[in-house]
Amino acid sequence: MKKSILAGIFAILIVVLFTGCATSTYTMGNNFTKNDVTKIIKGKTSVSELIKIFGEPSMKIVISENEENWHxxxxxxxxxxxxxxFIKVKSKVISKTLNVLIKDNIVVNYTITNVENNGLTKIQ
Structure with missing residues (x-):
């Protein structure tokens, strides 16, 4: 009987040593959706409307006296x-970028880029 108890304890110990998990999530910047982007109308949407929809941009680049590029x-x-x-690490990175060209405080053009990267690493 003692052998079966010891075998059970040993089996549980082995399972505990080989399992475990942890998750970590990091977010940066204001989230925006495709629906938000559809609200931009080239030649009509103003800077104040952009700020209402998306908030302040992460970066502003002055191109000329009356042109800016907002990111x-x-x-x-x-x-x-x-x-x-035996540690296995899975990572997932989703990055969205919206670049907006502004002239005389009105949106002239914009581009949106979505990048998704999935990675798997085994550490032994």
Missing amino acids: YNHTTSTANSSGFI
Whole structure:
């Protein structure tokens, strides 16, 4: 009977040593959706309307006396790790960038870029 109890305890110990998990999420910038972007009308949307929809941009670049380029960025990074001895780390990064060209305080043009990166790393 003692052998079966010890074997059970040993089996549980092995399972505990080889399992475990942790998740970490980091977010940077104001989030925006495709629906938000559809509210931009080239030649009509004003700077004040942009600020109402997206907030202040992450960066403003002055091109000329009456032109600016505004950048909005949002990044979410998530990492999941599992295992105590054989560690497996999965990461996912989603990055969105909205670049807006402004002339005389009106949107002239804009571009949006979405990047998603999934990674898997095994550490032994």
